[in-house]
Amino acid sequence: MDADDPVPGFHRIPCPATQRIDGKAVTMERSMKNGSVTLFFLVLLLLPLVNGDSYVRHISIIAIMYAVLVSSWNISLGYGGVFNFAHMAFFAVGAYATGILTKTFGFSAWWGMPIGIAASVAASVLVCLPVLRLKGIYVILVTFAFGQLCLQIVLNQRELTGGNFGLVSIPPLEIGGFSFRDYQNAGYYYLALAILAVTVAAVSWFARSRFGWRVLALRDNEPYAVSRGVPLARTRLATFAFSAIFPGAIGAVYAQYVRSASPDMFGFSFLTLALSMLLLGGTGTIWGPIAGAFVFTVLSELMAPLGPGRYLVTAVLIVLILRFFPRGLAGIPEFVAAQFKSARRTAKKSAITTGEVR
Numbered sequence: 001m002d003a004d005d006p007v008p009g010f011h012r013i014p015c016p017a018t019q020r021i022d023g024k025a026v027t028m029e030r031s032m033k034n035g036s037v038t039l040f041f042l043v044l045l046l047l048p049l050v051n052g053d054s055y056v057r058h059i060s061i062i063a064i065m066y067a068v069l070v071s072s073w074n075i076s077l078g079y080g081g082v083f084n085f086a087h088m089a090f091f092a093v094g095a096y097a098t099g100i101l102t103k104t105f106g107f108s109a110w111w112g113m114p115i116g117i118a119a120s121v122a123a124s125v126l127v128c129l130p131v132l133r134l135k136g137i138y139v140i141l142v143t144f145a146f147g148q149l150c151l152q153i154v155l156n157q158r159e160l161t162g163g164n165f166g167l168v169s170i171p172p173l174e175i176g177g178f179s180f181r182d183y184q185n186a187g188y189y190y191l192a193l194a195i196l197a198v199t200v201a202a203v204s205w206f207a208r209s210r211f212g213w214r215v216l217a218l219r220d221n222e223p224y225a226v227s228r229g230v231p232l233a234r235t236r237l238a239t240f241a242f243s244a245i246f247p248g249a250i251g252a253v254y255a256q257y258v259r260s261a262s263p264d265m266f267g268f269s270f271l272t273l274a275l276s277m278l279l280l281g282g283t284g285t286i287w288g289p290i291a292g293a294f295v296f297t298v299l300s301e302l303m304a305p306l307g308p309g310r311y312l313v314t315a316v317l318i319v320l321i322l323r324f325f326p327r328g329l330a331g332i333p334e335f336v337a338a339q340f341k342s343a344r345r346t347a348k349k350s351a352i353t354t355g356e357v358r
Contacts, residue, residue, distance in 0.1 A: 037200075041193075041197060044060075044064070044193055045193070047060060048183075048184075048186055048189055048190075052183075052184060053184075054184045054185075057184045057185055057186075057189060058185070059297065059298070059301055060189060061185060061188055061189050061192055061257065062297060063293055063294050063297040063298065064189075064192040064193055064195075064196050065192055065250050065253070065254055066274065066277060066293040066296075066297055067196055067199075067289065067290045067293035067294060068192070068195055068196050068199050068246050068247070068249075068250040069087075069088070069091055069246075069247055069250060069274055069293075070274055070277045070278045070281065070289040070290075070292060070293050071196075071199050071200065071203055071246070071286075071289045071290055071293075072087070072199055072203075072243050072244075072245070072246035072247055073087040073243065073247075073274065073278055073289070074203065074278060074283055074284070074285075074288075074289045075203060075206060075239065075242060075243035076239050076240060076243045077278065077283060078278070078283030078284040078285070078289075079206070079207065079212060079215055079216060079219065079239075079284055080215050080218070080219055080236070080239045080243075081218075081219035081220075082131075082139060082236065082239070082240075083136075083139050083140045083143070084139070084143050084240065084243075085140055085143040085144040085147065085271060086123075086124070086127045086143035086144070086146045086147055087143075087243065087244075087247060087274075088147065088247070088265070088266070088270055088271045088274055089123065089127075089146055089147035089150050089266055090120040090123055090124055090244045090247040090248060090251070091120070091247035091248070091250065091251040091254075091265065092147075092150065092251065092261070092265035092266050093119050093120055093123045093150060093248070093251070094115075094116030094117065094119055094120040094247060094248035094249070094250075094251030094252050094255075095116065095251040095252065095254055095255035095261040095265060096119075096154065096161060096167060096255075096261045097115050097116055097118075097119035097120075097252075098112040098113075098115050098116045098119075098170070098251070098252040098255045098256065098261075099167040099170040099255045099260075099261045100160060100161070100167065101115050102115075102170060102171050102256075103167065103169060103170050103171060104160065109171045109172065109173050109174065109256060110173065112173070112252040112253070112255070112256055113249050113252045113253065115252065116248040116249055116251050116252025116253075116255075117245055117248040117249050117252070118248070119248060120244045120245065120247055120248025120249075120251065121241050121244045121245060121248060123146075123150075123244065124240040124241050124243070124244035125237065125240070125241055126146075127142070127143055127146040127240070128236060128237050128240040128241070129237075130142050131143065131236075132232070132233040132236055132237065133232065133233065144271075147266050147271070148266070150266055151263055151266035151267070154263050154266065155263060161261075162261075163263075164263065166260050166261055166262040166263060167255075167260060167261040168259065168260045169259060169260075170255050170256055170259045170260060170261065171256070171259075172256050172257075172259060173187065173188070173191075173256050175187075180256075180257075185257065188253065188256075188257045191253055192250065192253060192257075195246070195249055195250055195253065196290075198246075199246045200286065200290070202242075202245075202246070203286055204286055206242070207286060211235075211238065211242075214230050214235050215235060215239055217230055218230060218232060218235060218236075273296075276292075276296060276314070276318060277289065277292040277293045277296045277297075278292060279292070279318065279322065279328060280292035280295065280296055280318050280321060280322075280328055280329060281293065281295075281328050281329050281330060282327045282328025282329055282330030282331055283328070285327070285328075285330040287330060288327070288328050288329055288330030288331075291329045291330065292328060292329055295329065296314070299314065299317070300314065
């Protein structure tokens with residue numbers, strides 16, 4: 001047995017087609033990916049300097065926060081194959097924990113993010129324990145019920161959470177005399193962008209790590225993976241806890257940005273919105289959920305004049321994209337590349353045939 005084998009029995013068998021790929025092509029593909037990542041973050045980094053409109057800044061911050069949420073949800077749902085419908089509840093728990101401890105108990109606003117992360121991870125461990133060995137619809141029911149349980153606690157503990165009215169006047173982040181709300185919320189914009197960058201780096205590491213390979217092995221063939229020594233309960237618990245770090249962090253920042261936490265954060269509409277972004281972008285990919293979050297947020301704002309009709313248009317758009325691109329927006333570049341290679345191969349065969357005839 002190979003000591004470096006992440007999952008005993010899951011050996012990487014070289015694909016003949018892969019072996020024939022030219023080294024220069026692989027290097028070029030990696031350079032293009034690295035260049036695209038650099039360009040993406042460079043555009044977001046320079047956007048506040050180019051456009052100072054407060055409305056554009058607000059939509060950008062919300063889109064970045066959604067990108068963090070759906071990208072981290074992709075860890076358990078996309079890579080893990082576990083229908084964890086409590087992920088949005090982790091975001092809300094982080095927001096409420098930050099608001100309660102900083103407003104009611106006088107903690108410094110800078111403790112907000114550590115508090116949000118700790119509360120979110122604790123909630124993920126709590127909800128994961130009952131579903132360690134459950135599958136399918138039972139996981140959905142338990143995780144969704146957790147969010148509804150949290151909602152009822154929030155509504156009933158009015159003295160602490162504000163009940164139906166939510167928790168308001170949460171202290172914002174400040175450094176000396178500078179508030180993160182100054183300059184059209186420039187501080188919150190760059191803080192959210194930094195969290196997105198950390199999330200992308202963490203998901204990229206996860207997808208290439210031994211931990212990630214074990215999660216994928218359990219998703220693709222659970223009985224065989226368990227028979228080869230992959231611990232199901234421990235791996236699932238670690239997956240839940242790891243994916244809960246990021247909604248806890250961004251939930252804390254969101255609460256300090258809007259200075260409130262609402263019971264609607266536990267609602268079904270918020271859950272379906274995030275799920276739509278994830279499916280639109282493509283599960284099991286690094287950049288698909290991020291693309292889905294940005295495209296969905298921008299389209300929703302552009303179609304705001306349509307009123308409730310925009311939800312129908314958005315639903316039709318998602319159905320059409322998933323119909324022709326089952327992997328979502330993340331599958332479009334691969335589809336275009338495959339079509340280009342096919343056309344190139346056909347042209348080459350045609351040229352060879354023409355030369356033989358001559």
